Every structure is written in C-alpha cells, then in structure tokens.
Amino acid sequence: MVALSDFERGMLKQKVGVPTGRFAINPLTGEEVPIWIGNFVIAAYGTGAVMAVPGHDQRDFDFAKNYDIPIRQVLVEKADDEVGEMASAYEGYGPMVASPLPGFDGKSGEEANRAVIESLEEIGMGEGTVQWKIRDWLISRQRYWGTPIPIIHCPECGIVPVPQSQLPVLLPDDVVFTGHGNPLESSDPFCNVDCPTCGSGARRETDTMDTFVDSSWYFLRFSDAMNDDACFDGEVADYWMNVDFYCGGIEHAQMHLIYARFWTKALRDLGLLSHDEPFQTLLCQGMVNKPAPHCKPCGITLHVDLTGKMCPICGAELGIRSAKMSKSLGNTVSPEGLVSEFGADTVRLFILFSAQPEAGMDWSDEGVLAAWRQVSLLHGIPATISEWVGTASSIDGWMKARIRQQVRQWMTAMDNADLRRAVEISHYDLVKDLNWYTRRGGANSEVGLDLLKAWCYMLQTATPHLAEEWWSGLGTGGLNATRVMPKGYGNVEAGDDEILAGEVYLRQFLDSARNTRRMAQRHLGQPPTKAIAQTTVDWKVDLAVSALRFIDDGGDVKQFQKVLIAKPYAQGEQKGEVITFWRKKMLPQVFKWSDEDRALLLGGLDESAILGANSGFICTELELEEFTAWKFGDGEDVGGRGGSAFPLRPSLTFVQK
Ligand SMILES: [Zn+2]
Ligand SMILES: [Zn+2]
Incomplete structure (x- = not known):
C-alpha cells in the first residue's frame, strides 16, 4: 500500500483498485453495492469511504470502465433524454431517471437532494447535514515566530486567560536558540509570571x-495599521475592504483562502466588521514545469537521475513527461544562475512571455536565450533613435496615434492580469511599430523622444533595469520608476481611428500583394514594372457593412436577405446578381473577418484613396516603377479582374510596361 498526497493523487493517470468481495446495502432499495479499495479516493475526506457514482462522476466512470463495474445512468440532461450506453459521465444536475422507487424520477438539483434525504430520514437511516470544507485545525506550534497564546497556567486556578489590559503578549528578546525544544522556554521573565487571578x-x-493565524487577518490590520487600541477599527476596515486582488498558487485555494475566509466570517459574526468575503478577485498562477522521467504503468514521475533508465518499481522503460519543478524530482532550475548569466530582466521577460499567469509553463533554455536576444535588441533602440535627423513627415501622425493605442492596449492587458499580452505589446509589438515607422520614412527625433518616453512606462514592469537605462539616457533626470503616468495618458484623439485603420489596411494590402507579385513574375517571365489595383464597388462594401451590423445587433443571418432586398442597389435588373453575390461570396465571409478587419469595414475606410495616396511607398515595397489604384468602374478594367474585387481585397494586376 502506498499513501499519496492530495497533489500526487491529482496527477494520477491510472486509477487502480481491488474488490474486497464484500457488499454494502443501499438503505433505500436494499440493493447490494460492491465495495472496492481504490487509489484515487481521499482517505481524509469524510470517513475515507465514499459512494462511487460511475454514471455521474468522471473519475468513478473511468474506474468502473477499467474493472467492468456496471455503470447506471440515474440523471439525464433534459427530461425526455433517452437512457442508454454512456460514453462519459454526465456530471450535470439534470432530472433523475430510472429510479427503482417511486417519487424520484423527474426531480432535479436541490429538489432531488431534498427528496432523497427526506426519504432516508423517514426510515431513520440518516439525516441531512452541512459539509464544511474546513477541517480541524491544530494552531499551536512550539516555535518562537508566532503569536503567543495568551494563557497562563496557575497551580491554583488552572488555565487563566491573560486579561485584556495586558494584551498583546509580546515575544521576549532574551531567548536562546539551540535548535532543540521551544526557544521561548529559555526566557525566565517570559515564562514565570504571577497568576492574574x-x-x-x-x-x-x-x-x-500557527502563522496561518496571522495571515488570516493581516489585511484587516493593514487597513488600520497605526491603531494602538484595537486590532482594527470596524469602520476603517469596512471602508478599505475587501482586498481587490488575490494572487497565489493553487495550494492557496485549499489552505490560506479557506482559513482567511473563515477568519473573516468569524470576525464578522463577532461584529468587528461587516464584510462577508475578504477577497474580490482570485488569480491562481500556474506552476513552472520541466521534463522528468515518467513510468506509465506505475503512473509515477521519478527523479531526473533515472532519465533513460528502467522503472525501479516495475522495470518498464521510462518515458518523459512535464512535471511541476520540485526538489524531490530534481527537475529544478536555479534562478540565481540564470540571473547572473542573463540578468534579472531577461529571466522575468522569459517567464512572463512564456505563458499566461494562470496557465503554468514549461521551462525551456532556448526560450531564455530568445528573451535575452530581445532584451539586447531593445537595449540598442535609444541609440538608433538618437541618430534620427529627419523632420516632420506624414507618418508622424500615425506613430503618435499608434503610441496612444498601444498604451491603451497595454493598460487593458495589465488591468486584466494578462501579463503575456502586456509584454508582447511592450517588448515585441512596439519594436515592429518602430520598424514600420522608419520603413514609411519616419525619422523625426521629436516623435522618437515621445515614443521612448511612453515606451519607458511599459518597459518598467517586466524589465526595470532596461527601462532605467533608457530613461537615464534621455537625460531628463530622476528615476523612471518614480514617474506617474498622467491621467488620460494615451487617450484616443480625434482622427486616430482613421489614421490607424489606413496603415493596417496598407500593411495587409502589401502582405497579399507580395504573393500576387511573385506569381505574376513567374507568369510574365520577368519582374513586373507596373501594377493596377481596383477596389470593389460601393454596393458590395455597403452589403458587407450592413450584414456585419445586422449580426452585431443580434439578427439571424438567415433573415438578412429581407434587409438586402430593400436596398436600392438590389432592385430591378441587378437584384439577381446582388442576391447571388450575398449567398455565394459574402455569406461565407462575414463570420471569417478578424476583429481588425471588421473595425476597418465598419469604420468606413476609403480603400482606393489610401492606396492612391501611398503609391510611392507601394512602388518601393513592391519594386515597381508605377502603381495606380481606382474603384472598379472608375477606369479601364485592366486584366478584366476588377469585378472580382472584394471589400478589403482589391483586385491586383501586374504588367510589364
Ligand atoms: Zn491563580
Ligand atoms: Zn513502473
């Protein structure tokens, strides 16, 4: 027999058990229920013996499948569902079915619970109780660092509480730490006292x-930390509570959270505050994992020293599996070593960028290197910008609007504890933005300074050393860490949406145009010198926008045709073409557009105007001598493809002049 911790039990892949050959009797039906011993039952839960319900608990289902124990379905999702072979456990609280006793079928949830309890009470076989998750808690420790228990033992009076006027009992300074026994016993002045009675x-x-006693209410003391007369003032605590954000490992969900909530409720019952729950939001950060040898038949993970060897228990060949870093498995990495090799900024960036805080992550040495390269790249950016000698240009407006947008997106990500997205913006996307700005001819040192100042705010949280390095290089004095982002910083300004949409569209256009150009070059047998883009006609754009709005307003897309046939462009001769276009081309597309595309369409972007205004840049990017753009119908249909243009997807024809 092997005793498993609750954590190891959670990791169990294989549920193993043995039948005892004995049976329990169902008190209501008199039926015999086989008794098994299983490795996935928690010994400390209740009496350690539990009623397995294979039809409605996945763990019990897996176990029953393993050992051919009959699986009986007694709950269904909806009242008229068929009862039959189950592919997995149904864990909902739907209505009861197939009960051998009258009065239960059709009842669900609370009502079903009550009905079963009542019928057991009627025959005197049990009664309803409330099951609390908090277990007995032994709070006394033989340690120095804990709150003294305010009790005095008198040979005459017995156990006497220290009077309130003598509280709190302070720990003595004259103790001797020998490594044996309780250090407090070495202080005579502390131990030998007069009986208060x-x-x-x-x-x-x-x-x-136990230190959990202190950690169960310190947040209340923090709300009124200077109070010498009481643990805290109820009104002050009510004002500050509750705690906005609680972040901890999953083990907190079982321990500290339960204690702290219990403590808060007990103090509330004593009238010391009126809050019922101490914490507003919980974020359980995931664990850091690293591969370790694993035996599938035994269902256990072993020490890294056994990598590539045989299982010491069953002799099977060991596989590898990602497991929580632990000293017992030896699959740990030392942060100190990495910090001294790469710096704390790199290690932090790697961890934050690897996964969402809740998700947990797999450690990867290559990932650390990649983060180090990114930090090095970022390190050189202020020097590059300081060499800019350009003057104001038309792309400056975009860079300024983009900085504001990135600040907003970064703050949203931070507010949502979406730290991966936050560092993606601050440490990766802004580099791409900077590259786009210079590619578009931007080199205005004033804009560069604005960018660096905003960027420093965002670099600070994950890579404070890098941010301070940048900040000190700007020569403005002080520490970046002490800067406070002004209220309204990064707020959207008039024209921002339009200017941002234009560049998004241009980037998308160039990405797809490069592919078309490659194909055209193959077809022409030489590089094209000229390209003509024809953007789609107005009615197709209106159709796309109308359909998106219709769906956004909760409309059923099948009903959209009714809206469509009322459109002026869907009358007379054109009606058939418009309806066919809707069914064959637009309907499959409306759900495929990304959020970015939808924003472009709903924002009323003038495609041919944007392409026309940037023809010089497009020529450079696509290595052309000439580029022109117009709306289909406004010029000659070169190549005969203008009619196939789609909203956000102009037709593009490359030619050799
Ligand atoms: Zn006494
Ligand atoms: Zn094994």
Missing part, C-alpha cells in the same frame, strides 16, 4: 499560534 506564581503558555 490569585497572584501566586504561575507559568505562561509557551506554544505560539
């Missing part, structure tokens, strides 16, 4: 309270 010589309790 009869005055005779008595002895002070030397056990202290």
Whole structure:
C-alpha cells in the first residue's frame, strides 16, 4: 500500500483498485453495492469511504470502465433524454431517471437532494447535514515566530486567560536558540509570571499560534495599521475592504483562502466588521514545469537521475513527461544562475512571455536565450533613435496615434492580469511599430523622444533595469520608476481611428500583394514594372457593412436577405446578381473577418484613396516603377479582374510596361 498526497493523487493517470468481495446495502432499495479499495479516493475526506457514482462522476466512470463495474445512468440532461450506453459521465444536475422507487424520477438539483434525504430520514437511516470544507485545525506550534497564546497556567486556578489590559503578549528578546525544544522556554521573565487571578506564581503558555493565524487577518490590520487600541477599527476596515486582488498558487485555494475566509466570517459574526468575503478577485498562477522521467504503468514521475533508465518499481522503460519543478524530482532550475548569466530582466521577460499567469509553463533554455536576444535588441533602440535627423513627415501622425493605442492596449492587458499580452505589446509589438515607422520614412527625433518616453512606462514592469537605462539616457533626470503616468495618458484623439485603420489596411494590402507579385513574375517571365489595383464597388462594401451590423445587433443571418432586398442597389435588373453575390461570396465571409478587419469595414475606410495616396511607398515595397489604384468602374478594367474585387481585397494586376 502506498499513501499519496492530495497533489500526487491529482496527477494520477491510472486509477487502480481491488474488490474486497464484500457488499454494502443501499438503505433505500436494499440493493447490494460492491465495495472496492481504490487509489484515487481521499482517505481524509469524510470517513475515507465514499459512494462511487460511475454514471455521474468522471473519475468513478473511468474506474468502473477499467474493472467492468456496471455503470447506471440515474440523471439525464433534459427530461425526455433517452437512457442508454454512456460514453462519459454526465456530471450535470439534470432530472433523475430510472429510479427503482417511486417519487424520484423527474426531480432535479436541490429538489432531488431534498427528496432523497427526506426519504432516508423517514426510515431513520440518516439525516441531512452541512459539509464544511474546513477541517480541524491544530494552531499551536512550539516555535518562537508566532503569536503567543495568551494563557497562563496557575497551580491554583488552572488555565487563566491573560486579561485584556495586558494584551498583546509580546515575544521576549532574551531567548536562546539551540535548535532543540521551544526557544521561548529559555526566557525566565517570559515564562514565570504571577497568576492574574490569585497572584501566586504561575507559568505562561509557551506554544505560539500557527502563522496561518496571522495571515488570516493581516489585511484587516493593514487597513488600520497605526491603531494602538484595537486590532482594527470596524469602520476603517469596512471602508478599505475587501482586498481587490488575490494572487497565489493553487495550494492557496485549499489552505490560506479557506482559513482567511473563515477568519473573516468569524470576525464578522463577532461584529468587528461587516464584510462577508475578504477577497474580490482570485488569480491562481500556474506552476513552472520541466521534463522528468515518467513510468506509465506505475503512473509515477521519478527523479531526473533515472532519465533513460528502467522503472525501479516495475522495470518498464521510462518515458518523459512535464512535471511541476520540485526538489524531490530534481527537475529544478536555479534562478540565481540564470540571473547572473542573463540578468534579472531577461529571466522575468522569459517567464512572463512564456505563458499566461494562470496557465503554468514549461521551462525551456532556448526560450531564455530568445528573451535575452530581445532584451539586447531593445537595449540598442535609444541609440538608433538618437541618430534620427529627419523632420516632420506624414507618418508622424500615425506613430503618435499608434503610441496612444498601444498604451491603451497595454493598460487593458495589465488591468486584466494578462501579463503575456502586456509584454508582447511592450517588448515585441512596439519594436515592429518602430520598424514600420522608419520603413514609411519616419525619422523625426521629436516623435522618437515621445515614443521612448511612453515606451519607458511599459518597459518598467517586466524589465526595470532596461527601462532605467533608457530613461537615464534621455537625460531628463530622476528615476523612471518614480514617474506617474498622467491621467488620460494615451487617450484616443480625434482622427486616430482613421489614421490607424489606413496603415493596417496598407500593411495587409502589401502582405497579399507580395504573393500576387511573385506569381505574376513567374507568369510574365520577368519582374513586373507596373501594377493596377481596383477596389470593389460601393454596393458590395455597403452589403458587407450592413450584414456585419445586422449580426452585431443580434439578427439571424438567415433573415438578412429581407434587409438586402430593400436596398436600392438590389432592385430591378441587378437584384439577381446582388442576391447571388450575398449567398455565394459574402455569406461565407462575414463570420471569417478578424476583429481588425471588421473595425476597418465598419469604420468606413476609403480603400482606393489610401492606396492612391501611398503609391510611392507601394512602388518601393513592391519594386515597381508605377502603381495606380481606382474603384472598379472608375477606369479601364485592366486584366478584366476588377469585378472580382472584394471589400478589403482589391483586385491586383501586374504588367510589364
Ligand atoms: Zn491563580
Ligand atoms: Zn513502473
């Protein structure tokens, strides 16, 4: 027999058990229920013996499948569902079915619970109780660092509480730490006291309270930390509580959270505050994992020293599996070593960029290197910008609008504890933005300074050393860490949406145009010198926008045709073409557009105007001598493809002049 911790039990892949050959009797039906011993049952839960319900608990289902134990379905999702072979456990609280006793079928949830409890109570076989998750809690410790238990042991009076006027009991300074016993016992002045009741010589309790006692209410003390008369003032605590954000490992969900909530509720019952729950939002950060040898038949993970060897228990060949870093498995990495090799900024960036805080992550040495390269790249950016000698240009407006947009997106990500997205913006996307700005001819040192100042705010949280390095290089004095982002910083300004949409469209156009150009070159047998883009006709754009709005307003897309046939462009001769276009071309597309595309369409972008205004840049990017753009119908249909243009997808024809 092997005792498993709750954590190891959670990791169990294989549920193993043995039948005892004995049976329990169902008190309501008199049926015999086989008794098994299983490795996935928690010994400390209740009596350690649990009623397995294979039809409605996935763990029990897996176990029953393994050992051919009958699986009986007694709950369904909807009242008229068929009862039959189950592919997996149904874990919902739908209505009861197939009960051998009258009065249960059709009842669900609370009502079903009550019905079963009542019928057991009627025959005197049990009664309803409330099951609390908090278990008995032994709070006394034989340690120095804990809150003294305010009790005095008197030979005459017995156990005497320290009077309120003598509280709090302070820990003595004159203790000796020997490594043996409770250090408090070495302080005579602490231990030998007069009994508060009869005055005779008595002895002070030397056990202290578990540190969980303090961590269960420190947040209340923090709300009124200077109060010398009470643990905290109820009104002050009510004002500050509750705690906005609680971040901890999953083990907190079982331990500290339960204690702290219990404590808060107990203090509330004592009338010391009126809040019922101490914490507003919980974020459980995931664990850091690293591969370790794993035995599939035994269902256990082993020490890294056994990598590539045989299982010491069953002799099977060991596989590899990602497991929580632990000393017992030896699959740990030392942050100190990495910090001294790459710097703390790199290690932090790597961890934040690897995964969402909740998700947990797999450690990867290559990932650390990639983060180090990114930090090095970022390190050189202020020097590059300081060499800019350009003057104001038309792309400056875009860079300024983009900085504001990135600040907003970064703050949203931070507010949502979406730290991966936050560093993606601050440490990766802004580099791409900078590259786009210079590619578009931007080199205005004033804009560069604005960018660096905004960027420093965003670099600070993940890579404070880098941010300070940047900041000190700007020569403005002080520490970046002490800068406070002004209220409204990054707020959207008039014209921002339009200017941002234009560049998004241009980037998308160039990405797809490069592919078309490659194909055209193959077809022409030589590089094209000229390209003509024809953007789609107005009615197709209106159709796209109308359909998107219709769906956004909760409309059923099948009903959209009714809206469509009322459109002026869907009348007379054109009606058939418009309806066919909707069914064959637009309907499959409306759900495929990305959020970015939808924003472009709904924002009323003038495609041919944007392409026309940037023809010089497009020529450079596509290595052309000439580029022109117009709306289909406004010029000659070169190549005969203008009619196939789609909203956001102009037709493009490359030619050799
Ligand atoms: Zn006494
Ligand atoms: Zn094994």
